[in-house]
Amino acid sequence: MSHPEPTPLRRRADRARQVADVLRQQVRDAGYQDGLPGEAELAAEFSVSRNTIREALTTLKTEGLIDRGPRVGTHVVQRKYDHGLDALVGLKETFKDYGEVRNEVRAVISVPAPVAVARRLQLDPGVSVVFIERLRYLGALPLSLDLTYLAPDIGDAVLAHPLETNDVFALIEQETGRRLGSATIALEAVAADPHSAATLQLPSGAPILMLERLTTLDDGRPVDLEYIRLRGDRITMRGNLLRSDS
């Protein structure tokens, strides 16, 4: 064992980040229904000073995960919901154990497919596609803003059903009699523009997960292209990776 020289002086901010990352996970796993342990206890657990613990807790408070008060201690204020990266499921299906997903349908329009949309749905540019915009709530909480482009025949069939209470995925399978096959996704962290932020009841510039998802039927035909903004303070994407066989 030949350790390189450890960095002799780690700044408090570095140690605080280190503690905050583990605490973030611990808050999620332990729940801490009755509040977090006190500063002295946390300082002992992490082998750092109380000042470092305070700085770590400030980070988690700024993220909106916990709240702190001089007499009430530190408690968890925000629940994050898990969204699976592994399976291809709609939001209602995903959150069926947490509560009812309700969709505020903000737009249903036929639009000529822009070039990039047409190419991904394997249509000719300018062909009419069905565009749907939904603000999706779990209970009273807005979770995501979804912009959806559907191939025309799929869109027409889906629109025969109420979109307020159904996942589009479920409707596509029901109407086509086929299973969904797979989806390609792209996931980014972006700052919410002012209008999207207001719609999702977030401060302007708040971090959101931007999910682009192109979904195909099990015969390989792409039918559903979505641009989904998920509230960063409410959603964690979870999945499993396998080492490839290279």
Add this chain to the structure above:
Amino acid sequence: MSHPEPTPLRRRADRARQVADVLRQQVRDAGYQDGLPGEAELAAEFSVSRNTIREALTTLKTEGLIDRGPRVGTHVVQRKYDHGLDALVGLKETFKDYGEVRNEVRAVISVPAPVAVARRLQLDPGVSVVFIERLRYLGALPLSLDLTYLAPDIGDAVLAHPLETNDVFALIEQETGRRLGSATIALEAVAADPHSAATLQLPSGAPILMLERLTTLDDGRPVDLEYIRLRGDRITMRGNLLRSDS
């Protein structure tokens, strides 16, 4: 076909978001080495007004993706790099086609495992683990800040090698003679705290992808727990989802 009444008046901000999302993808796919098409052309393509196009371009400019000038037109300023969600590969392996990944090793320390770290690595709390902090560059560009906890025997073996130029994943496989098996990941969008932002050369509060990853060997033993901050303006996570067989 029974369309519900389309929303009669969609606000310009809604239309601009709709255009921005498709354009974001189009910029990525087309590259637009010689600049984006003019406003009039884009307005025709998206069947919206030039004002709406301008608002969409402002959103993309705020995200740092494009730049605009009165005489120079609109051009792409920022390249985003794809990071695979499907396979379990290190950063150097991931970006081998883009350039050299260099690691600034900011800390290598033995620390008593905090409770949450010990539980995930299946160790007794307080057992010494190896903690490594690296700022990872692609060329001159900082891409991610990685905090890594390694099981003690694995950590000692890994530290026999230079960390500046190697992926920890590759070193683990080399030293153990085993393949990595799988990893569980959690992915969130968070605002960079001031110190993390400065370290990653980002403005304070900038959106980052926070990736937690617990990696096991192919015998199922968890050996490597990482907390990785990826610059939101530089990284896109990509993957494929399959419909589960429920």
